[in-house]
Amino acid sequence: MVPTSYYLVLSAILFGLGIVAFVFKRNIITIFMSIELMLNAVNLAFVAFSRALGRPDGEVFVLFVIVVAAAEAAVGLGIIILTARNRRSLNVERVDLLKL
């Protein structure tokens, strides 16, 4: 029997690591991946609660979160491709002016 709090602590740790990656990395694609990591941590919390409270709602929410993450990844990567083409660099520190 694994207590629910173990899953929640793991979810918090993964979320924290996602924040660290978001703040410290300079490649825009890696920052995007850290957002996906944070979403995954939240999914884990949802499923753990769904199992602990005995209601299937949590898992339905997880499915919706996955779908939204997929849509966001598609559009976000499209924007990244455009930005990379215009600025010729994937480093976020170089994208600091509105004008090229």
Add this chain to the structure above:
Amino acid sequence: MSATLIVFFVLAALAVLGAVNLIVQRHPIHSALSLIVVMVALAGLYLLLGAEFVAAVQIIVYGGAIMVLFTFVIMLLNAGEEEHTNFSKLANIAGIPLAVAIAGFIAATIVHSGQPLPPAAAQGSLTNTKTLSMMIFRDFVYPFELTSFLILVAILGAIVLAQRER
């Protein structure tokens, strides 16, 4: 020390190591591979919780589609290794303990909060696919249709954004 607990710790360690590797690696493709490891470990944890459909969807959609998209973009844009930064080392040194403190604070809040939750055991299959699908198509049918519309918008957006200049 039941087998479930051991499997939980193995999968949890795998997930945390994958996340740490995502931060430590310099080339984005290695970070992407680490993130795939995290997702597969999380799918294993979902299986441990008895959510089999969500585990399968996690691997198929997250691991097999979203991360493939990331991998393709990294390969096509030829993203190189990260360069050295000129920012202060102080931010690096003070930042990591700060992040650990945030995570620790959230974790402590959860563990010491109000009433204790029942253990999250995989007792049989509370939510098999049939229950889940009945929920999605009866109670949550409006959000479901909205998400299909959202995906359509995302497809159009991706095509328009990434097409060649005329």
Add this chain to the structure above:
Amino acid sequence: MNEVLTQYAFLIAAIIKIVILVFIVLTVDAYLTWLERKVIAHIQARWGPRRTGPFGLLQPLADGLKFILKEDPTPTGVDKTAYFLAPFLTLLLAVTSLAIIPFGPDFKVFGYTTNFGIADVNISILVLFAITALSVYGVALAGWASNNKYSLLGGLRSSAQMISYELAMTLSVVGVLLIAGDFSLKGIVLQQEFPKLGLLSWNIFAIGHGYGFTQVIGFFCYFIAAIAETNRIPFDLPEAESELVAGYHTEYASMKFAMFFIAEYTAMLTVSCLATVLFFGGWLSPFPGSWTFTQYLPTLLLFGLGAYAIYMSIGYETMLGRLVMPGVGTAMIVIGVVLALIPDLNHFVQGPFWFVAKVFAFLFFYIWMRGTLPRFRYDQLMTFGWKFLLPVSIANVVLTSAVMLWRMPR
């Protein structure tokens, strides 16, 4: 001792089955290469391997030795992690997908009823889709890691092709899932079991239930999409030798190339096994259950093969052939007699025998197509996948559900 055994019975049975399955699958892969070379050779009006052992039957052994003994260089400038990971990942995923397939009905051994596959999961089909989705990585990483433009292009093209046809493949299976109402492969086969009808109860005709709809469209969509997934002719532009050198596995030498090779044939095997389980009734016999004389078909087949082996060995060119083949033939005839005499063993063999026969038919069809058809150009391939196969799969789902709704009793 007995309690320990019963507690861990599942684990012990699983380990034994894994060992047997891996052994059988690797042998089948090796002899599949032999079969491919022979069949394609005969299609092209030539002989194929003849010298290495009688009928070239030791050719896979020679190939294996070559792969082991060849030099395995690592090109400069490759991305070490991805370069070494890609063949392992591909082979791992290809062989793992065989764990879920049921090769026969449940059987009892030493009083313990066990599943004929290694694992019987509630969501077998989803697990197979997950493994198919992950196998894109092996190809993409292999293409990218080799420090080579042709590999990169071949890898990206190949993985884009695999992703496109994955959609059509997944949707074409939905018709079967609608009729069966169950995600597990064993459940799907059991849903097709109507002993009075035999052949007609299989999902491709789906006459047994009162509410089924024939899955012919679904089967053709699935099979075409599966051929594209496994990168076989007519969909193998990304790895054809005359086109892109060898596509994503150009820079891979002996053992790593052998891993890609084995993974490709294992994927072919998995796809054929899935096609029989989903559409052709898995281990069910095509004859109605009342025709009990059909139980002796395995025996008859063994008699025939044994007699052929003995007949061909008379006056064979090499000494090895003249010595070994009569022995092999006699062994087959003896096994046939044993099967006919022990009804329990005969009953046990029926399920796997029909499964193997159907899988063999599919593999033969795969090889036949390789020998006969030209390959698609890449844009034709993608157009076909997105603009024809995907709408047809969706139409199959809509049609199947409409017919089911109409025919299902309220």
